[in-house]
Amino acid sequence: MTGVVAPAERWELLKGEVKGAAKKYSQDRCTARHVAEGRAVVLAVADGHGSAPHFRSDLGARWAVEEFAVCAQEFAAAAVRYDDEAEQYEDKGPWWNALAELRAEARRLPQLVAHRWYERATLHDCNSPAHGAHRHPPKGPDLTAYGTTLVGAVLTRRLLVCWQLGDGDVVVLDAAGTPYTPLYTGPDLGDETDSLCAPESWHHARCHWQPLTSEGPSGVLLSTDGLSKSFTDHQGFLDFAAGVQGRAHELGIPAVRGRLTEWLSHAAQYSGDDTTLVGAFEAAGPAAPRQNDAPHT
Amino acid sequence: MSDTFDLPGGSMASRPVHFIWLLDCSGSMSVNGKIAELNFAIREAIPEMQSAARSNPGATLLVRAVSFASGASWHINDPTPVDQFTWEDLHTYGGTDMGAAFRLAAGALQTPPMPQRALPPVIALVSDGQPTDDWRSGLRAIDDTPWGKRAVRVALAIGDDADKSMLKEFLANPELEPLQAKNPRQLAAAIRWMSTAVKAASTPKGDGGGPVQAPPPVALGKDEDEDPIW
Numbered sequence: 001m002t003g004v005v006a007p008a009e010r011w012e013l014l015k016g017e018v019k020g021a022a023k024k025y026s027q028d029r030c031t032a033r034h035v036a037e038g039r040a041v042v043l044a045v046a047d048g049h050g051s052a053p054h055f056r057s058d059l060g061a062r063w064a065v066e067e068f069a070v071c072a073q074e075f076a077a078a079a080v081r082y083d084d085e086a087e088q089y090e091d092k093g094p095w096w097n098a099l100a101e102l103r104a105e106a107r108r109l110p111q112l113v114a115h116r117w118y119e120r121a122t123l124h125d126c127n128s129p130a131h132g133a134h135r136h137p138p139k140g141p142d143l144t145a146y147g148t149t150l151v152g153a154v155l156t157r158r159l160l161v162c163w164q165l166g167d168g169d170v171v172v173l174d175a176a177g178t179p180y181t182p183l184y185t186g187p188d189l190g191d192e193t194d195s196l197c198a199p200e201s202w203h204h205a206r207c208h209w210q211p212l213t214s215e216g217p218s219g220v221l222l223s224t225d226g227l228s229k230s231f232t233d234h235q236g237f238l239d240f241a242a243g244v245q246g247r248a249h250e251l252g253i254p255a256v257r258g259r260l261t262e263w264l265s266h267a268a269q270y271s272g273d274d275t276t277l278v279g280a281f282e283a284a285g286p287a288a289p290r291q292n293d294a295p296h297t
Numbered sequence: 298m299s300d301t302f303d304l305p306g307g308s309m310a311s312r313p314v315h316f317i318w319l320l321d322c323s324g325s326m327s328v329n330g331k332i333a334e335l336n337f338a339i340r341e342a343i344p345e346m347q348s349a350a351r352s353n354p355g356a357t358l359l360v361r362a363v364s365f366a367s368g369a370s371w372h373i374n375d376p377t378p379v380d381q382f383t384w385e386d387l388h389t390y391g392g393t394d395m396g397a398a399f400r401l402a403a404g405a406l407q408t409p410p411m412p413q414r415a416l417p418p419v420i421a422l423v424s425d426g427q428p429t430d431d432w433r434s435g436l437r438a439i440d441d442t443p444w445g446k447r448a449v450r451v452a453l454a455i456g457d458d459a460d461k462s463m464l465k466e467f468l469a470n471p472e473l474e475p476l477q478a479k480n481p482r483q484l485a486a487a488i489r490w491m492s493t494a495v496k497a498a499s500t501p502k503g504d505g506g507g508p509v510q511a512p513p514p515v516a517l518g519k520d521e522d523e524d525p526i527w
Contacts, residue, residue, distance in 0.1 A: 021354050187413040190447040229312065229414065236307020243305020263304050270309040272355015 010283045011041050012253040016260035017276040018268050028224050029061040031069050032278040040076035043278045044068045044152035047168060047224040053144055060146030064196055067116040068152045071109050079156045106161050110205035117196050121146040147197035151222050155280055162208040166193040169228045171241040173219035179238040182208040219245045219281040226273030248281050311357045314416040315376055316495055318362035319398045320387060321424040327389040329526055331425055331455055334481045338488035340384040346492040350379045356416055358495055365398035367391030392429040399435025406442035417447045421491045422467055425455035451491045456527030479525035
């Protein structure tokens with residue numbers, strides 16, 4: 001059967017986050033974890049806007065990551081279940097039929113995440129009004145204080161799906177290690193970004209859908225915009241992604257984990273922004289021991 | 298581990314933030330020493346500007362200036378790193394062709410020459426009178442540039458004769474009012490405050506998709522003994 005690449009448990013995870021220079025605390029949040037009994041990977045980063053009108057954006061970013069992880073985990077479990085059925089009957093048909101259902105689920109996922117995030121932010125605002133008193137306009141509560149972006153991905157052995165709302169970056173490394181950015185829309189001017197706090201924010205979400213063939217990706221990296229904006233050009237950022245994978249192959253993932261914080265701290269000096277990176281790389285050697293979550297660097 | 302700790306990827310650099318002074322050099326600015334006080338105030342504000350720049354290492358502050366009177370020209374043409382910024386005195390020479398100044402600034406707010414990875418620029422307008430040319434078309438030229446509509450704008454009216462409604466239109470934000478200076482001390486305080494507006498521009502994140510806004514105007518000198526001169 002075609003469409004089978006490395007099992008998810010063969011993916012090694014990477015996670016690093018640093019606070020922006022001169023900032024009191026970071027408004028970024030992230031996760032990188034194996035799910036579906038280790039047969040799928042969920043990655044996510046969220047970048048709380050951080051400026052004065054968004055003074056609770058660290059909470060917004062945390063809830064964005066948590067709610068995405070819940071939804072993505074269910075999505076990944078469904079994908080793995082369909083994968084099992086296809087494997088059991090050695091028949092491609094059910095898998096291709098399942099892809100249509102999964103694709104519909106992938107399209108619905110941003111709205112689901114946004115709704116769950118909205119409920120948490122609204123509950124928090126009701127209990128502790130951001131502006132000192134309830135002043136909900138007719139169209140609903142003003143959740144500007146919680147504004148955040150969200151970038152997430154699910155990786156199984158047959159499927160890669162990435163979602164993006166607002167700025168940030170997804171870099172996929174193909175089988176040869178060549179990086180590409182499937183959701184890149186060109187440079188942003190002036191740090192403007194879409195946000196989960198906007199009304200019906202899910203309409204602004206972008207989705208990359210990639211059923212995997214025998215030539216699947218060798219790595220997936222998600223980062224907040226603090227990383228890419230520290231480079232003088234986009235190619236420099238792509239070279240970084242390829243270089244991280246190169247170091248992982250050359251030195252091993254533990255060595256990269258040990259250096260990642262220094263690399264991100266260096267970048268944050270130039271962007272001035274919180275800088276967060278999560279990733280999954282195909283293990284080069286024998287399967288690594290499974291981890292529920294990437295260790296903090 | 299090496300000095301560069303084996304950092305993969307291309308070169309890194311902080312992001313430029315351009316600060317553009319638009320300064321009125323009309324004949325009325327020579328009355329009661331306004332132009333001399335303006336020159337003094339800008340020169341005195343340079344350390345504040347440098348300090349504001351140092352407080353955000355993620356931004357490289359570049360300063361330039363346009364003077365306008367009968368026509369407009371670059372007083373400081375090259376975007377100058379604030380650490381190397383020095384001030385040459387302005388001199389008065391005619392009318393108040395603010396529209397010409399806007400059009401000159403609009404040319405600098407295109408991409409290129411302004412890089413896409415820049416932070417929102419700051420446009421600081423200082424005037425003591427009524428524009429004598431078609432300033433609206435000049436302002437439209439700024440608004441039509443990708444960086445002009447994202448710029449942090451600050452404006453200062455010197456004396457009672459300044460066209461404050463026009464300056465408010467320049468600010469493009471109904472919640473903001475132009476600063477006002479009626480004597481040298483107020484002028485110096487306003488110029489100092491305007492010089493540090495770069496802090497608003499170099500904040501890593503904007504306001505969630507809306508135009509970047511300058512901070513609200515601060516109250517200037519309230520000293521009862523300070524008589525209005527202008």
